[in-house]
Amino acid sequence: MNIHEYQGKQLFREAGVKVLEGVHCTTVDGALLAYDSLGSKVVAVKSQIHAGGRGKGNLYSPINNELMMEGGVKIAFSKEEVEKYATKILGNKLVTKQTGPAGKMVNNLYVESGCQIDHEYYLAILVDREKKSVLFMASTEGGMDIEEVAEKNPEAIHKIWADPIKGLIQEDAQKLAKALELSGESQKEMEEMLDSLYSLFMEKDCSMIEINPLVRSKSGEMIALDAKVSFDENAEFRHPWRNEIRDLTEEEDVEIRANDLGLSYVKLDGNIGCLVNGAGLAMASMDVIKLYGGEPANFLDIGGGATKESITAAFEIILEDPNVEGILVNIFGGIIRCDMVARSVINASEEVGLSVPLVVRFSGTNHKEGKAVLDESGMAVHTVSTLAEGARKIVEAIGDDL
């Protein structure tokens, strides 16, 4: 789960991490009031969406796709400029490197006081899968894309790891601050910030905190100028407060609905819908469809606890996508029995009025019974016994249909 920059900065403030004063708003009038209340002549007007690269992104009209403004983060030197930028940002689509060409509608704005920057840094905290511990990654090349730095100048990236039991060791924090060539008060502030961020990361069950840029001001203060915070969804049960800051308009509606039903769904661009049990097998099904010349329309894992209801819902979700011209069901029965899936498929096809070709592959628990149920139903369905056969068949069926 991701949150907006302004929400991340609120968490930073509460954790004792230095941020500038700022106001969240959703209207142009709100932005003007924010400017007055901040009392800073120079302010940053920042688009709030759940994607990075906002500064280098472009704003387009959602009506005619006309370019409204270059740059989703603007420095305003007057109230008039705040009005101009807020007008061009709110209600328009921001397209960045991370949003894809469709972009994201900007409904939220953050107006933040200005600051005299001496140097920009990069800092990220995340779980290192290989070392199985929390990693702090920092560089003196702030403001730049970290992947680019990693490629062109890997020695500029410095890393330390927290001890899983003892936490962040002070000597390590000091080592990182020094690696960034900080000294005196700035070094001390940096060490404190690392400590505060680590506490925040652990207490809130974060999966990532990224600050790009983190800056040293002309007066030597260390300030988080950005805040990208995401949370581990597995830990949701102990953080009910997350619901209050979750912005559902930023998430794919269909993916949320699928999730609520115990399904794991990701929409893709192809025309062959897939319904599979197990995440690995679901990915493999997509891959094999592609291998046989088709394009998968989605990833869908019905999970080990699938029921007639959730399978019917899965069909509905697949068919909501107008690109879908055929469906491949691939079940390797373990806990799930193929005959139960077969009955659910028949039920679903009647309920949703299935009109596209359907290929079903059953293997594992009760696969023969499952095939018999489908054969006896009189439904127009191809049954196959291997994934490759299934993929070939559905690709052919769609070809015939055209």
Place this chain on the structure above:
Amino acid sequence: MAIWINDESRVLIQGITGRQGTFHGIRMAQYKTNVVGGVTPGKGGQIVDLDGHKAPVFNTMEEAIEKTNADVSVIYVPAKFAANAIVSAAEAFQSNGGGLIVCITEGIPTLDMVKAVAIVDSCPDVRLIGPNCPGIISPGDNGGCKVGIMPAFIHKKGRIGIVSKSGTLTYEAVAQTMSVDEGQTTCVGIGGDPVNGTGFIDCLSAFENDPETAAVVMIGEIGGTAEEDAAKWVATNMTKPVVGFVAGSTAPPGKRMGHAGAIISGGKGTAAEKFAAFEEAGIYVARDPSEIGSVLVKALIDSGLREHK
């Protein structure tokens, strides 16, 4: 021989009185797994009937191991409590001769696992498999040892070792070995979480040292670099042939594909990179899981382990 578990293994079920624990406990007992008891705090003294096999319930892992001499434990407790269950099993095994912990539970918070794995790693005689995995099975002559949720009937005792991050894709790999008339020594599901216990290299190394295993099938998926690291290890250490498949060639970047760890982030962790690493390491690559069987036959023939038909 098989690796880590066999007919002699004495297995405990943590969460035995819960719905999942009992359901899978019955299937484990039906496969003739030696289930010696279970643990549910507060329910010590009860007996759980696993389809005619009576399993005593204990309050703590410590007590259960002392009374039963167990050396394997399988965890079916809810995600909230699972990391604690791992830690209590690890500590109890370490002070009682060591053991294997298999955690089936899905959805454990990552930071809980960071701590739990660190504690397991501090116990030299304890191994953790999972979490978020189907478990481990060593088919025997009559039933076998099944510690997990996999459908037992698809397996047969044989000479192929299987290791995989995914559940149903492991079953697919098993079916593929059966389709070319090969059985399995042991099948290990290591799970799809970003932070877990046993990894590919641990399994490959155990299979390499197991005299009954002739070849290994390794199934990876997008995310992280475990497959690349395993490939490097294979290139320098493995004398037995390895067949590999990676799921997720068509997965878009930045999207989590079901498993918490299955995500391409910052352009890293793609299937293309992993397949390339496999090829470079001399691993026999199957691009389609339906080809694992035929690729395995080729690998066995090349190694002089199977005759041309």
